[in-house]
Amino acid sequence: MSKDVEFRIWRGEGGQGGFANYRVEVNEGEVVLDLVHRLQATQAPDLAVRWNCKAGKCGSCSAEINGRPRLLCMTRMSTLPAGQPVVLTPLRAFPSIRDLVTDVSFNYAKAREVPSFVPPAELKPGEYRMRQEDVNRSQEFRKCIECFLCQDTCHAVRDHEENKAAFAGPRFLMRVAELDMHPLDAAAEAGLDRRADAQDVHGLGYCNITKCCTEVCPEHIRITDNALIPLKERVADRKYDPLVWLGSKIGLRPKS
């Protein structure tokens, strides 16, 4: 069963532009990206959009659908309100390049500021032993497809350009949490204090646990509950109890 639907798509370059209206045929089961492709093939061949996998796996096709940050390839037309135009705009928190494409380099810069995994000096490749229970938490965070929808939606960035320098955003605070919860990360031995850095370098304090990031995450990662709040607790523990820090250094890390 096909029907025509109206699309209002923001078109322009470098932030200058406006909405263009299109009518396009929609068939059963289609997702928004199908319609963007149909428009490219028939009415708007130069309509700029990012996409790779069309299966919700690569996190390329992020945009805002009716004002809400979403993946174009995982949003089915049948889930949008019928009889109303579908409004597509680029991610608001990042500079516009063209049409639905934005400059997401902010995220790559932030990624570089988080010190990498530190391998334990005493273990050779092949000697790593970890229990499934102990890797579950970090594994949840590694489901992240870097769509940056959480980065786009977090009000600390979305409405405050000036915070960008000091705030890594939920995606990269979660990365800090992931490494801090990695059972074999040897950051402490290398003189790194991930918890102090979370607060002092990556701006954990800007997060006031509104959970908006969790709501938009297409991977259903519980960013706030499982990464940000525990990270805040760890920071607090560390601040008030020097023994925790010492304990973790000599292998007595309390179960947390």
Add this chain to the structure above:
Amino acid sequence: MDSYDVVVVGAGGAGLRAAIEAREQGLRVAVICKSLFGKAHTVMAEGGIAAAMGNVNSGDSWQVHFRDTMRGGKFLNHWRMAELHATEAPERVWELETWGALFDRTTDGRISQRNFGGHEYPRLAHVGDRTGLELIRTLQQKVVSLQQQDFKESGDYEARLKVFQEYTVTRVLKEGDRVAGVFGYVRESGQFFSIAAPAVVLATGGIGKSFKVTSNSWEYTGDGHALALLAGASLLNMEFVQFHPTGMVWPPSVKGILVTESVRGDGGVLRNSEGRRFMFDYVPEVFKGQYAQTEEEADRWYADPDHNRRPPELLPRDEVARAINSEVKAGRGTAHGGVQLDVSSRLPAEEIIRRLPSMYHQFKELADVDITREPMEVGPTCHYVMGGVEVDPDTAASPAVAGLYAAGEVAGGMHGSNRLGGNSLSDLLVFGRRAGLHAARYAAGLTTRPVVDQAQLDAAAAEALAPFAEGGENPYTLHQELQQTMNDLVGIIRRAGEMKQALDRLAVLRRRAARVTVEGHRQFNPGWHLALDLRNMLLASECVARAGLLRRESRGGHTREDWPGMDRDWRRVNLVCTLDEDGIAVQRQANPPVRSDLLALFEREELAKYFTPEELADEQGR
């Protein structure tokens, strides 16, 4: 013009592993990729990475892995590549853990391994069904850690390893017979760029976007295959294209999206519309004896693999894809032209969600199907190209062009006529590392650097701007026609007449593609990008059709209705494509004889199914 020691084209598993290696050899390395960093096709891999670590079944060893790989490829594989792959894969996986990867664990804390088609033992290291994401993220984070190291030393993250994201290479530049650099365009601005470099590693992945129904991403337009041909290198065995047996078939919007083989590895079964587990009817002669003959035996195998044979659902992919095709053709398919893949009656719901989270998610969100309660509808989808750039097995170097290397899906030889699941991710790491290492050695060993020739730059720029001339056709129309042609005429079952027809159509499409017209300007213009990709897709498609027409037998990912049998004489022949003024030329080339200690890993009786009596007699005579 920027200048680097090694340029790696591609930031998937193979490209990143190559770049890491070349950088660790102390050279300056550029990685170029046409999408954002971390989004390469590798991210889509689901089931796992094959490596004979023996964590789940200690009977496993590189010899067993080698054997499975050769059987899967029907012995057309380059034996040396299969050997290197099997011996080095475990080190490459363990190394990932030291870079922060978190694989699923066994109860004793080691890396867990799962069953997969064609693998005798549980062998695939995995993270749920998102192994490719783990692989790409780990390599990406390793790149970042090397950049952090450089930052500490020099104040510049990109001092020795720089990623040029959303840059597309359209030409490899040469000086005489050797590589001199690369040329291409920047997606965002539409400006051209060129980089001088004595060594170029192609790691661009596959060609699936030439087919209509495919599991492959936007990037898979055969760029590396075409770049190699245009640079004077040769492509090997391009007729072998893998159709994965289980792609989604409904709704049309998602047709082709992959349903991971882990569904079957973890207990899922295939049924036709009559409810029959039809795979028991399709165990081919060469595999008789290795697969269960009754449902009871097959079901016992999951718990007791040492005393039962594996279910036929886990036959190599080419066999399963053909079986599904036959069932549907015989009228025993589902309403939407597929068959049923059922895991709901085999595992408890929680277990399904834990082991196959993305499949659960994918069907729920895209097809309104709850796989814990009902079967999935599946059918074959174009998935992987076994053919690719001809390389030296040890160094990944093209024998034809000095300074040109290839690794990953774009390289040929490793998988023979059919790739086993899980063997690609391990291939990326093993041969990505080798390509990076040898490219670095080559670059470091040069006394004079090649010089980039202005005339080549001008010609490349003119070629890239041609689609802005007015009066031609829309590139999207051509792309759709190409996909339909390849799907209908050079698909899973092939016939001489249809392949000839395909070649005629490709010739017409090539003429039309030379005159496509794009609208708009050069900044981030998808129409223009597609227009430039067409050249590559057409070259790769022509290789598939020409080689397919020539190979008069059925083997692995090449099934001829008019030549249904496997022919032992053809096993000795590789088909090699090159590009000359008249277009693609295909030549026969001898497949090098397998080293005798490796042949000795097989029973004579099994070898006799693949090798001619003369070959085996030679062997005994040695």
